[in-house]
Amino acid sequence: MISNYELPHEDDQGTVVEVPNYEKEFNNAKMFLQMASTVTGDNLYDHLTEVLNKILAERPENVIDFFEEYSRKVKERRFRPLTDHLEDIYVPPGRYDLSNKLMPVLRPLPPGEPSTVDPEDLEMADMSKNNMMELNYYLEQCGIGLPRIEMCYIMLSIRKLIHTEPISSIRFWGKIFGTLKNYIVLETELKEEEYMKRNETYNQEAENPPETTTEEVVMKGEGGLAEALNELAKVQELPGEGGQSKYPRPLPPEPVILYEEPPEPPPEPSGVGVNKKVYYVCREIGQPWIQLPDLKPKHVRASRQIYKSFTGNLEEPILTYPEFTGNEMEYLRAQIARISAGTQISPLGYYTFGGEGAGEGEEEEEDEEAAGGETKTEYRVNPKYEAPPLKDLLDGSMSFWVHHTQYILPQGRTTWWNPNPMPELGEGMGEELGEGEEPEAPRGGPEPETGPPLLTPLSEDAAVEAVPAWSVRSSSNIIDDFAIVVVRSNLWPGAYCFSTQGKLFQNVYLGYGHKYMEHNFSPLPLPPIQQEYPIGPEIMEVTDPTGAEEEQWRIDHLPKPKPMPPAEEAPHEEAEEEEEEDEDE
Amino acid sequence: MNLNFVLDTLHTTGHFGHVISTEESLVLHNSLLILQNENHFRNVFFWGKIFGAEKDYYIAYGYTRDALHGRIYYYSSNCVRWGLLPQPTKNGLLLTPICSTKFQGDPALVIDVLIEKDETLICGKRKQPQIRKLKEEDRLASTVHLITNESAVIPRGSLFRRPDGVIVENLSFEGLTTLDAREISSFLHLRPPTQKFNTNLLIRDDYNYAMDFLDPLDIDIPEGCWMIQITTAEDLVILKSIYWPGMIFFHYLRSPRHGFVYFGHGKKCMDLPFMLSPFIL
Numbered sequence: 001m002i003s004n005y006e007l008p009h010e011d012d013q014g015t016v017v018e019v020p021n022y023e024k025e026f027n028n029a030k031m032f033l034q035m036a037s038t039v040t041g042d043n044l045y046d047h048l049t050e051v052l053n054k055i056l057a058e059r060p061e062n063v064i065d066f067f068e069e070y071s072r073k074v075k076e077r078r079f080r081p082l083t084d085h086l087e088d089i090y091v092p093p094g095r096y097d098l099s100n101k102l103m104p105v106l107r108p109l110p111p112g113e114p115s116t117v118d119p120e121d122l123e124m125a126d127m128s129k130n131n132m133m134e135l136n137y138y139l140e141q142c143g144i145g146l147p148r149i150e151m152c153y154i155m156l157s158i159r160k161l162i163h164t165e166p167i168s169s170i171r172f173w174g175k176i177f178g179t180l181k182n183y184i185v186l187e188t189e190l191k192e193e194e195y196m197k198r199n200e201t202y203n204q205e206a207e208n209p210p211e212t213t214t215e216e217v218v219m220k221g222e223g224g225l226a227e228a229l230n231e232l233a234k235v236q237e238l239p240g241e242g243g244q245s246k247y248p249r250p251l252p253p254e255p256v257i258l259y260e261e262p263p264e265p266p267p268e269p270s271g272v273g274v275n276k277k278v279y280y281v282c283r284e285i286g287q288p289w290i291q292l293p294d295l296k297p298k299h300v301r302a303s304r305q306i307y308k309s310f311t312g313n314l315e316e317p318i319l320t321y322p323e324f325t326g327n328e329m330e331y332l333r334a335q336i337a338r339i340s341a342g343t344q345i346s347p348l349g350y351y352t353f354g355g356e357g358a359g360e361g362e363e364e365e366e367d368e369e370a371a372g373g374e375t376k377t378e379y380r381v382n383p384k385y386e387a388p389p390l391k392d393l394l395d396g397s398m399s400f401w402v403h404h405t406q407y408i409l410p411q412g413r414t415t416w417w418n419p420n421p422m423p424e425l426g427e428g429m430g431e432e433l434g435e436g437e438e439p440e441a442p443r444g445g446p447e448p449e450t451g452p453p454l455l456t457p458l459s460e461d462a463a464v465e466a467v468p469a470w471s472v473r474s475s476s477n478i479i480d481d482f483a484i485v486v487v488r489s490n491l492w493p494g495a496y497c498f499s500t501q502g503k504l505f506q507n508v509y510l511g512y513g514h515k516y517m518e519h520n521f522s523p524l525p526l527p528p529i530q531q532e533y534p535i536g537p538e539i540m541e542v543t544d545p546t547g548a549e550e551e552q553w554r555i556d557h558l559p560k561p562k563p564m565p566p567a568e569e570a571p572h573e574e575a576e577e578e579e580e581e582d583e584d585e
Numbered sequence: 586m587n588l589n590f591v592l593d594t595l596h597t598t599g600h601f602g603h604v605i606s607t608e609e610s611l612v613l614h615n616s617l618l619i620l621q622n623e624n625h626f627r628n629v630f631f632w633g634k635i636f637g638a639e640k641d642y643y644i645a646y647g648y649t650r651d652a653l654h655g656r657i658y659y660y661s662s663n664c665v666r667w668g669l670l671p672q673p674t675k676n677g678l679l680l681t682p683i684c685s686t687k688f689q690g691d692p693a694l695v696i697d698v699l700i701e702k703d704e705t706l707i708c709g710k711r712k713q714p715q716i717r718k719l720k721e722e723d724r725l726a727s728t729v730h731l732i733t734n735e736s737a738v739i740p741r742g743s744l745f746r747r748p749d750g751v752i753v754e755n756l757s758f759e760g761l762t763t764l765d766a767r768e769i770s771s772f773l774h775l776r777p778p779t780q781k782f783n784t785n786l787l788i789r790d791d792y793n794y795a796m797d798f799l800d801p802l803d804i805d806i807p808e809g810c811w812m813i814q815i816t817t818a819e820d821l822v823i824l825k826s827i828y829w830p831g832m833i834f835f836h837y838l839r840s841p842r843h844g845f846v847y848f849g850h851g852k853k854c855m856d857l858p859f860m861l862s863p864f865i866l
Contacts, residue, residue, distance in 0.1 A: 093819075095818045140606060146602065147595060179809070
């Protein structure tokens with residue numbers, strides 16, 4: 001009111017407030033924006049300043065689309081507590097642990113005390129084949145590979161391992177992925193002395209058990225199930241007949257367990273067959289190498305029937321049906337053995353069976369070997385090996401690639417072990433070690449299991465239901481000169497073999513450790529129920545008679561002549577007795 | 586997997602053992618850029634590789650506007666010539682799960698699929714076993730569709746739904762922290778959500794309308810069908826699906842870099858219940 005009145009005054013003309021007063025409106029707006037929130041105490045003005053500052057500093061593209069994200073982030077940042085009570089505690093970066101583990105391997109080896117032993121007598125494993133960086137280069141061409149740091153670590157730790165363990169040769173085998181951790185696997189051969197030392201203890205352990213089991217087998221095997229059942233039936237009948245009083249009836253004797261565990265084939269000694277190689281695993285970079293135990297045949301057999309993922313913990317129990325006796329360590333060892341046996345391949349002619357190798361072609365040698373019919377387990381590198389041409393290696397029939405690891409028989413061994421040896425032959429260990437005895441099948445005994453001999457071409461591999469066992473690729477479609485041949489196993493997804501056009505080839509496995517299955521896995525059905533008692537009327541399952549049938553039976557069994565009512569009682573009792581007797585039977 | 590990763594897969598998918606080989610990566614990187622240019626894609630991705638007995642299939646996809654619904658798939662058997670992958674047909678989606686043979690590598694191949702009389706995967710009653718025909722190209726399309734739907738993964742927050750409903754990549758995504766990465770619910774299915782929008786929102790305490798519109802991984806059953814591994818260096822988190830062995834997802838912690846890629850035979854592993862350890866009480 002007053003202002004209205006004063007407006008016309010002349011002296012106030014200069015300070016008159018113009019209607020669009022920008023400054024005032026600006027101040028009003030600013031004041032409004034600066035109003036602190038009653039909840040958080042923040043105000044929009046400062047917030048917008050910060051957000052715009054951030055946006056102008058970072059200059060992101062299409063910022064309008066993400067404006068609210070920016071705004072939220074700035075807000076979030078403001079809510080960091082000002083008084084950080086953990087301020088003085090230093091949290092090491094995540095990589096710190098790894099660095100600590102890596103440093104010991106990254107140092108050069110200590111020079112070691114000067115020894116008088118000739119360096120050649122030290123028999124250090126050959127490191128020249130373990131240039132993992134080179135291997136990784138080739139693997140990368142093939143479409144597989146591990147991170148460089150991992151490969152480098154493996155190489156360095158191999159170098160360390162051969163100084164501490166009695167290893168005569170060592171090779172990177174591959175990696176098996178588990179749910180929690182993965183296993184890096186090394187394949188080694190130990191020194192002769194180490195194998196001998198192990199087999200001494202093995203012989204002591206093995207001497208007693210096989211003999212007892214074989215004797216038992218002979219005794220029980222002749223007996224036969226039927227005979228034992230008859231015996232049981234006789235025993236059971238006796239008390240039933242002789243019982244004077246019907247109640248309480250004598251109980252049938254306790255059933256006797258007739259099931260006899262089939263004799264367990266003894267494990268192959270260290271350095272032979274499936275135990276020819278010893279495997280070391282490591283769960284992740286920086287962890288120590290752990291030696292896997294020797295393989296037992298039962299583990300191979302059980303692992304064929306189960307389908308279980310690895311967890312990454314070697315002590316984890318394997319809970320499956322059929323039962324797997326042992327934990328993940330044994331399962332891993334069994335899978336490694338199966339994968340090795342199935343997928344370790346080499347170009348034709350790289351390995352050769354002993355012999356002089358003078359002037360003889362590989363083909364001839366192989367024919368000779370096949371004709372001999374004797375399984376050979378020793379092979380060596382052919383010094384005259386020349387790589388087959390690229391075209392041959394890429395041939396889809398796979399006849400230029402051969403297996404160089406022995407086939408594992410269904411029994412779980414590479415050599416067949418006879419569960420019922422003939423008395424004159426059976427002397428525990430001798431028969432098992434001598435391979436000469438294998439072909440001559442003992443009369444009456446089971447058929448010996450046989451597998452394909454060593455160095456069989458892959459073309460012999462059976463295709464599983466229209467899935468060829470192997471696929472072969474060239475690493476390059478553009479330039480053939482440096483192309484690498486990649487062979488991929490379809491039965492063991494993850495198993496690869498590559499060969500350069502020179503003499504270099506390598507098998508590697510990078511996968512989950514499971515065999516390819518055409519159809520879904522179905523576990524073994526439960527075994528039939530065991531027979532406790534001989535089949536007889538007592539335990540026979542019959543349908544209950546209906547009321548009508550019972551009545552019919554009663555009428556049929558009524559005494560035929562029923563002339564006089566007083567005589568009725570006696571025959572009726574008889575009938576009852578009859579009934580009871582029937583039941584007893 | 587974003588095109589930028591294609592050139593250096595050794596450090597990402599190498600943790601799983603499979604990489605894109607040197608020559609492939611060079612060819613892919615260039616041919617996919619050309620593909621992007623021809624189709625005016627905003628972004629182009631390498632999806633993966635399906636192994637065939639004779640030849641392998643390479644799959645790629647790109648989008649022009651919507652990062653989720655607007656994906657267009659291409660396939661190739663030599664990384665150079667890319668052909669449009671057809672939309673999965675009804676017949677293909679029905680028959681693909683019961684195909685037991687391997688891919689051959691020839692898209693024109695027609696295979697016979699036998700439907701058993703008592704097949705449970707396909708509803709409806711049959712008097713006798715049926716034989717239906719399926720072209721390998723359709724089978725490939727269905728397989729890619731199934732794999733993507735069931736096992737393609739993104740970290741939470743890397744996709745952003747704008748108010749107009751279009752889904753774009755979140756430029757301000759800064760990556761998960763190590764703590765978040767140990768949690769299965771920090772990862773989302775890259776597929777049109779199957780749950781109601783409020784279900785997916787309410788699962789989280791700190792929900793965000795723009796980010797929590799996809800299904801999280803923890804709705805998958807059984808528990809344990811995803812493997813989460815954080816590398817020793819704590820800079821990379823790797824997710825693998827047991828249902829689709831060969832699918833691998835990686836994410837550099839505290840950075841926006843992430844991607845998924847598939848290297849496998851295109852066969853679903855239905856044996857999962859046997860493979861996991863039973864819970865011990």
